[in-house]
Amino acid sequence: LLLLASRLRHASLTYKAAAYARLAAVKSSTVLKKLIPKLGQPEVYVSDRFAAHRLLVGGAATGGAFSDKPPSSVASAVLSRHRHYNINSAPYGSLWRAMRRNLTAEIFHPSRLRLFAPARRRALADLVADLDRQCSSGGVVRAAESIRAAMFGLMSTMCFGGDVDGELVKAMADAQDDLVQCFLGLRILSTFPAITGLIYRNRWRKLVELRRQQEEMYLPLIAARRRHDGEPPAYVDTLVDLSVPDEHGRKLTDGELVGLCSEFLGAGTEPAAAALQWIMANLVKRPDVQRALWKEIDAAVAAEEDEVGEEVLGRLDYLNAVIMEGLRLNPTVPVAFRQVMADDHVVLDGSRLPAGTAVLFPLARLSRDKTAWADPLEFRPERFMPGGEGAGVSLVAAAGSAGEIRMMPFGAGRRMCPGMGIAMLHLGYFVANLVREFEWVEVEGDHAVDLRPHVGFFRVMKRPLHVRLVRRR
Ligand code: HEM
Numbered sequence: 001l002l003l004l005a006s007r008l009r010h011a012s013l014t015y016k017a018a019a020y021a022r023l024a025a026v027k028s029s030t031v032l033k034k035l036i037p038k039l040g041q042p043e044v045y046v047s048d049r050f051a052a053h054r055l056l057v058g059g060a061a062t063g064g065a066f067s068d069k070p071p072s073s074v075a076s077a078v079l080s081r082h083r084h085y086n087i088n089s090a091p092y093g094s095l096w097r098a099m100r101r102n103l104t105a106e107i108f109h110p111s112r113l114r115l116f117a118p119a120r121r122r123a124l125a126d127l128v129a130d131l132d133r134q135c136s137s138g139g140v141v142r143a144a145e146s147i148r149a150a151m152f153g154l155m156s157t158m159c160f161g162g163d164v165d166g167e168l169v170k171a172m173a174d175a176q177d178d179l180v181q182c183f184l185g186l187r188i189l190s191t192f193p194a195i196t197g198l199i200y201r202n203r204w205r206k207l208v209e210l211r212r213q214q215e216e217m218y219l220p221l222i223a224a225r226r227r228h229d230g231e232p233p234a235y236v237d238t239l240v241d242l243s244v245p246d247e248h249g250r251k252l253t254d255g256e257l258v259g260l261c262s263e264f265l266g267a268g269t270e271p272a273a274a275a276l277q278w279i280m281a282n283l284v285k286r287p288d289v290q291r292a293l294w295k296e297i298d299a300a301v302a303a304e305e306d307e308v309g310e311e312v313l314g315r316l317d318y319l320n321a322v323i324m325e326g327l328r329l330n331p332t333v334p335v336a337f338r339q340v341m342a343d344d345h346v347v348l349d350g351s352r353l354p355a356g357t358a359v360l361f362p363l364a365r366l367s368r369d370k371t372a373w374a375d376p377l378e379f380r381p382e383r384f385m386p387g388g389e390g391a392g393v394s395l396v397a398a399a400g401s402a403g404e405i406r407m408m409p410f411g412a413g414r415r416m417c418p419g420m421g422i423a424m425l426h427l428g429y430f431v432a433n434l435v436r437e438f439e440w441v442e443v444e445g446d447h448a449v450d451l452r453p454h455v456g457f458f459r460v461m462k463r464p465l466h467v468r469l470v471r472r473r
Contacts, residue, residue: 043358044348047365049372049404055338055346055359056405056413057397066346067092067414070339070358085256086263087418092341094246099260104418106238107158113422115232116158117310120426123154124307124433131438135469140443143280144464148273149173151426155268159261160221161234172217176266179210180457211258218258235264271332272423274460275409279326279431281449281465282379284440289381293318294472297436303473308432310425316432321384323427324407328390329379331363331409334459338415364459367407395420438469 046052055066068091087103090096106112127150134141152173156164182203225236239257243249252260283290296318301308313319340346342355353359368376374389383390390406397405397412410417417423434440442449447466454462 042354043360044353045360045362046348047362047369049366049369049406051348052361052366052405052408052412053397053403055348056336056361056408056411065092065414066338066340066344068339068341068344069337069415086259088263088267092414095244098242098244098246100418102238102242103235103264106233107235108418108422110421112232113425119154119157119162120310120429121307122162123150123157124430126150126153127430128433128437131434131469132471135438135471140447140466141469142464143467144273144277144461147276147280147430147465148269150430151273151276152176152265152269154426155265157234158268159235159264160218161225161228161236164221168217172214172265173269175210175213175217176262176269179207179214179262180266180270182207182210183457214262215254215258218261219254222254222257222261236261267417268419268422270458272419272426274332274458275327275330275423276427276430277461277465278330278332279323279427280434280440280467281451281461282326282329283322283431283435284442284449284465284467285451286379289322289379290435290440293322293431294435294439297432301436308429308436310429313425313428313432316428317385318381319428319432321381321388321390323424323431324384324390324393324395325379325381326427327395327409328367328373328407329377330453330459331367331407332459333363333409333411333417334455336361336363336408336411336415361408361411363408363411364453366405367409369406372404372406395424437472439472441468441470443468 046055069089085091085095085099087096087099090099127146130146130149131141131143134146149170153169156169156172222236222240225234226240228237236257239252239260243251283293296316297308300312300315308316338359338361340353340355340357340359344353344355346353346357346359367373370376373383382388384393385391393406395408395410396416397408405412408416410420410423443466447463449465449467450461450463452462453459
């Protein structure tokens with residue numbers, strides 16, 4: 001605590017309600033401070049909803065853009081020992097802009113997303129078949145595993161096309177999982193790869209080996225797509241065509257391509273699969289909410305229809321409320337990061353934060369603030385229905401959002417998640433159809449639903465979701 005206090009005093013950052021420092025991080029950086037002076041830089045947490053809005057949304061207005069990020073352990077740079085950034089790890093600038101614009105315009109534009117509707121339908125059909133198979137063998141259904149596999153398969157189709165062998169997709173999914181486990185606790189890695197390589201020798205070796213495996217799996221798929229001109233264009237097709245305008249129009253390197261594919265698969269799968277699990281787990285715990293949702297769906301979709309089509313989702317207000325409440329109560333990315341740049345004029349508690357300060361926004365603290373939400377720890381979708389305190393709360397914190405951010409499961413500002421639209425589509429489509437097909441029922445004993453979180457790289461259920469399913473149709 002003394003270390004913590006002196007560090008905060010030194011940086012003049014004692015910001016009572018809005019900022020607190022993370023003891024573990026301070027401890028490790030203090031230990032290493034003599035070795036690595038840069039680690040002595042201050043780090044603040046902002047959990048006040050007005051300060052979060054002022055910094056993230058009003059950042060540009062107060063001077064600078066407040067859009068840089070601290071060097072991240074996710075950088076594929078770390079693994080290849082070359083500066084191979086992906087969108088998440090790239091410093092604010094032309095490469096970041098080019099990669100991000102490519103993703104949003106070439107893949108996530110609604111006209112492009114529509115082309116992947118058959119892939120979504122196939123992923124849902126495979127998931128329902130898998131759940132049916134587990135049901136008919138009479139046992140407990142391993143819903144967490146099935147959900148993640150379905151989400152990964154869908155993202156793999158969007159990334160590499162639909163012709164990839166099923167075994168290879170599974171191997172890629174396993175490798176991605178290993179990678180996430182390996183990243184844990186290694187935030188300093190990308191800033192000081194050589195030193196970190198020494199300190200965490202075994203983990204470092206594992207990371208390098210995982211990266212090598214990824215190259216072995218992805219590069220042949222990327223090469224095959226270079227010879228392909230089919231529809232819809234997969235993410236890889238847009239990446240191989242991309243040139244970076246401010247870098248003499250150069251093409252992306254193989255290292256960058258592998259890093260970007262890994263990011264697409266990981267960022268597209270893990271937080272969405274975790275969110276889907278949290279939502280289904282809450283529906284298991286609250287049969288009344290599940291029944292109300294099923295009734296809404298049943299009234300909107302004729303019995304002979306094969307599925308809840310995507311065109312219906314926008315009319316299902318209670319479904320939307322269930323998903324918003326799931327994301328509010330259990331945001332699956334624990335923290336949004338920013339780093340103050342020299343141009344930024346970021347002021348906290350009357351003091352301007354020095355360039356290089358890492359600013360962290362803990363997302364669950366923001367969206368469980370009891371001064372903003374009634375009984376914030378309760379799963380209560382009604383709060384997002386007309387008349388509820390969450391009615392009108394937007395996921396896109398914008399200049400007009402009353403100067404506060406009451407929840408931001410997808411972050412906010414210029415570095416906000418570019419995948420929000422597709423993630424919301426996937427969540428709506430899967431939740432609606434999974435509730436229409438099955439009644440989700442709690443299992444007794446060791447596999448009972450446990451709503452405690454495990455906070456690591458993502459904020460996931462401590463005990464993966466297991467259920468009993470009863471066919472509704
Ligand atoms: C429920 C699902 C998802 C959640 C909860 C989520 C959440 C987040 C959050 C909190 C951030 C940090 C934003 C910030 O710093 O302000 C982020 C960034 C990002 N997300 Fe997502 N995300 C989801 C799905 C996706 C999908 C489907 C993709 C694309 C395949 C994606 C790609 C990214 C990328 C590339 C970034 C980095 C953006 C940048 O630095 O410019 N995410 N996401």
